[in-house]
Amino acid sequence: MKMFSNEPVKLKKADRPLILAIDIGTSSTRAVVYDAQGRSVKKLVHQVGYMMQVTPDGGVFADPKFIVDATSQCIDAIMEAMGKDANDIKAVGFDTFWHNMMGIDMRGKPTTPLINWADTRPRIVIDDLRKRIDPEEAHRLTGCVLHPSYLPAKLLWMHKYNKEDFRRTTTWLSIGEYLYHVFFGKVICGISMASGTGLFNQNTCNWDDKMLSVLPVKSGQLGELGDLDTPLRGLKSEYARRWPALAQIPWLPAVGDGASSNVGTGAVKKDQLCIVMGTSGALRVMWEAKDVTIPSELWVYRVDRKRFLMGGALSDGGNLRKWMLSRLAIEGGKKSVDAALNTTKPGAHGLTMLPFWAGERSTGWHQNARGMINGFNLSTTREDILRVTLESLCYRYAAIYEIFKKNQMPVKQILASGGGFVDSGALTQLAADVIGFPITQSGEAEGSARGAAILALESIGAIKNIDMAPVPLGKTYKPHPKDNAIYKNARQRQQRLYDMVAKGIWETNL
Secondary structure (H helix, E strand, C coil), X not given: CCECCCCCECHHHCXXXXXXXXXXXXXXXXXXXXXCCCCEEEEEEEEEECCCEECCCCCEEECXXXXXXXXXXXXXXXXXHHHHHHHHEEEEEEEECCCCEEEECCCCCECCCEECCCCCHHHHHHHHHHHHCCXXXXXXXXXXXXXXXXXXXXXXXXXXXCHHHHHHCCEEECHHHHXXXXXXXXXXXXXXXXXXXXXXXXXXCEECHHHHHCCCCCHHHECEEECCCCCECCCCHHHHHHCHHHCCCCECCCEEHHHHHHHHHCCCCCCEEEEEECCCEEEEEEEECCCCCCCCCCEEEEEECCEEEEEEEECCCHHHHHHHHHHCCCCCCHHHHHHHHHCCCCXXXXXXXXXXXXXXXCCCCCCCCCCEEECCCCCCCHHHHHHHHHHHHHHHHHHHHHHHHHCCCCCCEEEEECHHHHCCHHHHHHHHHHHCCCEEEEXXXXXXXXXXXXXXXXXXXXXXXXXXXXXXXXXXXCCCHHHHHHHHHHHHHHHHHHHHHHHHHHCCCC
């Protein structure tokens, strides 16, 4: 694994070919130009933000038109900034957040909002879903849990409670397929995006007949499957005139942002874990194989037909940190995180927290999970609450790490990615102390966009394999044994609270 500086390179000095990477997240879309070494090109980045709509009943969704407009604005800005040099762009790499869903009618018009993975409204159909198919069999086939974040629950919920929208829908797709429908007039679902739906068989690489047989949806209502070696070319005339340099070059089908994040961070081998805190959180490993045995407590998705991604995910991460900073009126933004961790002691606050403001995914996947803090007293400070928030998130990462260990994964390196870790040495140190393993910060703050570019470089033959792309690395944080012991006790308290609340409150819907 080669290493290099993560400093952006000037356009004149950038190695050709150039790649345009489009990264669609839950709060913004960005377009970034990378060179043949995977280096971002100076001043060739543009970002447009937006906000998901949030409702008291658990809804989290957006108007897909906003995201189409944001993506188009980003590309416009890059094309204008590059001028004639845009002709040096030889492919478009593309990633988007996993587990999103929307519908279109026979004219290609949206019939629903874009429903985010964090939307918990489908939780009310989980019991029905479990009667239709054995949860263990569903997980063995698809690598996904029967949970509100995945499409089986979303589709059943739409069918039961949004009947008119469901009736008008002819095709179900993600924002990635919808964008390509707008730009190319085709609905192509990349293997990577399909693998995160809960409708896809991880070993046959096709839509799973058993899952579809228990749902009111047929395979013909889903996108045609494509892969990174079958890119799209030939923009619709409207967009070909708008972006002539991009009209006939290959556009890769969208990959899940988790897959591209691992690639962009350099965690591309089975002994390398990628720990991420963006809006949400995850701990993931990827490797190349023909098939996979899926551990009961982890999910499995794909990068493409030849590479798997395994891990656990948290619905809360940077979103909860941001929420706490706002609600507690703590000024200073990212700097306040380091300040809170550096001026308070591990576990000294006496608080125990379940960090499930956006619901729970790994490791318990409880559809009714909600956030909770126990142990308040009159001496509790804002900094105490911020610290227990960050500690509690790290406890959930540690729980996922323990499952990797239990399944005898040969972990030799943990690489940290996402703004939560890359922007905070103190938070990275906290994660290392809790997990009890050294963690190396990525030198690339936006691993997903870079990963999409590297996958595009491989697809067009500019590099032979993704592990040949140089990797920018930052500082390594080694765990402190004394703090690790304190956090182990705190993790046990968190688990006891979890067990008590899950049985006494969540199961009874109090």
